[in-house]
Amino acid sequence: MGTVRNARVNQGGPKCAGIVGLGLIGGSFARGYAQAGVRVLAWDPDDDVMTAASMGTVAGELNDETLGECDIIVLACYPKGCIEWLEEHAQALADATDTEAIMGPVVIDTVGVKGIVCERAFELAREHGFYFVGAHPMAGTQFSGYAHSRADLFQGAPLVLVPPAVDDALKLELLGQVREMVRPLGFGKFSVTTAAEHDRVIAFTSQLAHVVSNAYVKSPTAQVHHGFSAGSYRDLTRVAHLNPQMWSELMIDDADALAFEIDHLIDALGAYSHALKDRDQRYLENLLAEGDRIKRALDDESAH
Amino acid sequence: MGTVRNARVNQGGPKCAGIVGLGLIGGSFARGYAQAGVRVLAWDPDDDVMTAASMGTVAGELNDETLGECDIIVLACYPKGCIEWLEEHAQALADATDTEAIMGPVVIDTVGVKGIVCERAFELAREHGFYFVGAHPMAGTQFSGYAHSRADLFQGAPLVLVPPAVDDALKLELLGQVREMVRPLGFGKFSVTTAAEHDRVIAFTSQLAHVVSNAYVKSPTAQVHHGFSAGSYRDLTRVAHLNPQMWSELMIDDADALAFEIDHLIDALGAYSHALKDRDQRYLENLLAEGDRIKRALDDESAH
Known part of the structure; x- marks a missing residue:
């Protein structure tokens, strides 16, 4: 059990955030972070979206080489897409993580079902040695896509968190880290539950x-x-x-x-x-x- | 077929309106009319409601003696209550109506189903000789009762009208009368249909x-x-x-x-x-x- 990094606590949020998938949810994370002065790295399979997001929001591409710069990585794609990205980048995430000092990017997802994503993600995190916490931001609109994303989409919204089955001290540490790292988004309420519930x-x-x-x-x-x-x-x-x-x-x-x-x-x-x-x-x-x-x-x- | 009374057209609404039942809907009609300077007569079985409504909204009791003063009478109770009131006051309504000159109060209801009320009301109107048009104001809240009524409840709301099966000229005249008489309430849109539809x-x-x-x-x-x-x-x-x-x-x-x-x-x-x-x-x-x-x-x- 390490201690919370002072740098993070003092600034009340991450210095750098990585976003995977720039749809409504990922785009809103990117815009919210950028507006708060957080450096944003991102990846989206659509080049046009990447180009649009590069204007004032995304500072660079999120990949194996750059993911170690991130304090938090937000997976904002469909369930299968989240798992695929984690499988492809599990080794790089482990390389960027120091489990002795509890240092390295905390990865969260944003998927509306938690069982299927969390099960595989917890497994990968355990096997490779990086940090993953399931997350479901209870916000959205009937519209989708980067064009509809907004920096204030999560203002006041509930965020449901699903921690891995680790010892209580590490669990509290990880939950605290995530709350700290998403502070710039302005979530209104945090709940902690299991994936099944x-x-x-x-x-x-x-x-x-x-x-x-x-x-x-x-x-x-x-x-x-x-x-x-x-x-x-x-x-x-x-x-x-x-x-x-x-x-x-x-x-x-x-x-x-x-x-x-x-x-x-x-x-x-x-x-x-x-x-x-x-x-x-x-x-x-x-x-x-x-x-x-x-x-x-x-x-x-x-x-x- | 008579002509629209000039007095009404010039003032853009009734001089006097009668309200039967001072719940959410009837109370809102009463307040809306009173706020527009229309004299309001009303009847409600609850004395406390009548007392509350008498403070600035309702000028007097609506009954056999006074209903002839009204240009419009709004039935704002449950279906059975509307029919009972019409049966009890059919003769007085007929006495106050001149079918040659198309003069006298126009009665509308406000019930959310039209078949059961319109069928009997049209029958009574035909037999006795008075004017009735079915009406359904598409407004409401999850709250009920006079205490929740508001002068602006119908602002912009749709009003669905069901005219009796009379000749087209009289039908148009009656529909025009009702539109004129409800003008102070500020309905946003009028539709005309049959009770069954x-x-x-x-x-x-x-x-x-x-x-x-x-x-x-x-x-x-x-x-x-x-x-x-x-x-x-x-x-x-x-x-x-x-x-x-x-x-x-x-x-x-x-x-x-x-x-x-x-x-x-x-x-x-x-x-x-x-x-x-x-x-x-x-x-x-x-x-x-x-x-x-x-x-x-x-x-x-x-x-x-």
């Missing part, structure tokens, strides 16, 4: 929301509703517009938990349908009152 | 949204999601909190259309669940791409 909950709060929203607009009635849409329709269908390639990969990686949530919702919806077909207003009122009660209790809890 | 569409845009939101929070996972909720969860569950008595009555009155929408959504959701259980990422991606395409097309349409 994260994926179970995220299937409900995020993936199910996207599936329901996406399925909602498939009614034939959607084609004739002009002038009739109140706020409830707009809210329910906001995330129907999504990136199908990214979401299908995330959802397949969390398939059991998400299928459980969809099936649970299907059962719950079936009860309302039965009440309506039976013209059973008392039963319908009870079903609605139950949901209302649960929602109010949840809102009360999160207010405290 | 309204109820079919509203089952999808509003009632289904409330059912889905209300059912969503019933997952056991809802109890453990603290710190993990992004905007998609908040949007999907916003209207889970609702008035069960009011909504169960509205939904039972539109039972067939709403049951159709719920069953359609259940089928659509089932496809995603199957894709997940089969680990069929290509099928899942196709399902998501289909919803994304529909959503984008709908957004493009409503932007024009």
